[in-house]
Ligand SMILES: Nc1nc2c(ncn2[C@@H]2O[C@H](COP(=O)(O)OP(=O)(O)OP(=O)(O)O)[C@@H](O)[C@H]2O)c(=O)[nH]1
């Protein structure tokens with residue numbers, strides 16, 4: 205049994221079909237192979253439809269058209285295994301599923317034709333005076349109004365059970381202002397008059413409406429304008445089955461939509477909060493930069509002043525050096541925070557231009573030279589010639605600097621780092637490889653999320669922010685490129701950018 | 704007695720049925736039961752000694768599943784366009800419906816209700832939206848069908864507008 209119907213099917217049901225009677229919906233694939241069903245199968249099938257069976261084994265009328273099912277398609281008044289008549293609607297949904305919808309037709313149309321016949325024979329009998337016409341209508345659940353003038357009709361036949369539950373004084377054979385009795389009919393009347401004036405045998409269905417009974421429960425009604433042998437009638441009846449089906453599927457769909465709207469709202473709220481956080485970080489890191497840079501400047505000035513520095517003992521000289529190193533680190537961290545929060549806020553623009561990759565690599569190498577020297581790391585690249593790529597030069601250089609910095613951090617002394625460039629299937633692959641300590645899968649999976657590595661220490665005890673790779677990922681995403689990592693413990697890591 | 708047709712319009716689940724039920728029967732239900740067709744309720748209101756019979760047409764919500772038929776509006780003297788203060792999307796639907804009203808029953812009085820005022824903390828409709836509606840000449844009343852706030856005021860105001 206299916207519990208969820210896709211949106212298109214609910215819409216189809218509500219727009220095309222109500223009021224539903226005896227609704228059965230079977231979900232199949234293109235070939236007609238059953239995937240599930242919704243509603244009462246007993247009206248049409250002698251056995252419960254089994255997943256994997258073919259729909260035409262249950263409804264032979266479909267045999268001629270499978271496979272594949274044709275959609276949209278309506279087959280009218282098809283006799284079913286249980287001898288009921290059904291309209292069969294075939295609809296397909298976005299998800300490549302087919303929906304075979306069975307609607308009971310044994311009732312509606314035939315009932316009305318039946319009524320018309322009885323009205324007619326009743327009239328005949330009334331005319332010949334052989335019978336009271338009232339008794340003829342007892343079996344019917346329709347309130348029958350014979351139209352005699354503008355908005356005025358006479359109740360013919362007996363009052364149906366449902367009508368007696370309403371708070372009204374109308375009796376059999378009474379004249380009624382039907383639009384007063386059921387204000388809803390004011391709207392239907394426009395169409396009904398047009399229909400009656402065509403003077404053609406047939407009937408026209410109204411929409412459905414609800415009335416409240418004396419005991420406070422609800423009645424769902426609909427009406428038919430009928431023209432038959434020069435007479436105009438209004439038949440009003442209770443919509444019994446089917447309305448529940450429509451109610452349920454519509455309720456389900458709207459409940460779902462409400463829940464979805466709530467989720468979206470929560471998401472919007474969260475986004476605002478995150479933006480606040482990023483703005484806060486952006487402002488603080490921006491304002492922190494000057495004082496930090498000032499302290500760093502003073503420390504550097506002192507360290508560079510040979511005369512002054514010689515006045516300090518070794519211990520204090522070391523302390524001063526420490527102040528400078530830590531301030532440098534703080535400044536770097538601060539800059540990264542500033543940068544990262546602005547990337548998060550989307551406060552940047554990617555201006556792609558033709559840039560020489562060779563130049564970019566050389567610049568990145570130069571920037572990293574000092575640090576590589578400290579750990580005696582060898583650097584190489586396989587790129588010997590000019591190679592042009594469409595990137596934002598400032599942002600992309602930042603990516604390369606971050607990847608180089610990361611590689612140095614996790615490569616032990618006397619190790620090596622290389623940047624290799626390969627062209628494959630029209631894509632340029634740039635990989636930054638190191639002979640470092642590598643990382644386990646759990647780490648590499650989340651490596652680009654920013655703050656990811658819990659800022660683990662580098663091989664030389666280097667402290668990190670964990671923000672560097674987050675920045676890399678954001679910039680690469682903004683270029684519509686891809687970046688991924690391949691790593692093996694104690695062998696090293698490769699960060700690969702695919703352009 | 705004067706008879707006036709009033710139509711409740713708005714997106715689904717904004718509280719059209721709840722407002723009518725609170726006004727007519729003084730009841731409120733937390734449970735959401737979507738309206739399928741049309742439900743018509745009546746209530747007499749006494750305005751300055753004048754008795755007016757209001758025919759309240761509670762119509763199903765307007766969305767992709769069920770579209771409000773312009774025929775429902777015929778003969779209406781007044782329309783409530785209901786917005787759910789907690790759902791921004793219901794404002795867009797309200798604007799669409801105002802268009803429908805203007806083209807179908809241009810002489811009908813329109814009163815905008817922003818419902819669920821008991822949930823002000825969760826409102827997404829802000830003063831900017833409200834000022835925008837006001838600048839377009841609409842009268843707006845904030846209501847809560849749940850706490851019965853502004854409900855009588857809404858119906859009395861609309862009746863007054865319809866009579867004048
Ligand atoms: N908190 C709060 N909830 C409300 C208020 N008005 C309605 N609701 C709730 O909102 C939901 C929808 O209310 P309905 O009155 O059924 O809405 P509707 O506009 O008639 O919906 P449709 O018939 O589907 O178009 C229900 O769960 C109500 O309990 C209100 O003023 N405050």
Ligand SMILES: [Mg+2]
Nearest residue numbers: 719720737738
């Ligand atoms: Mg409703």
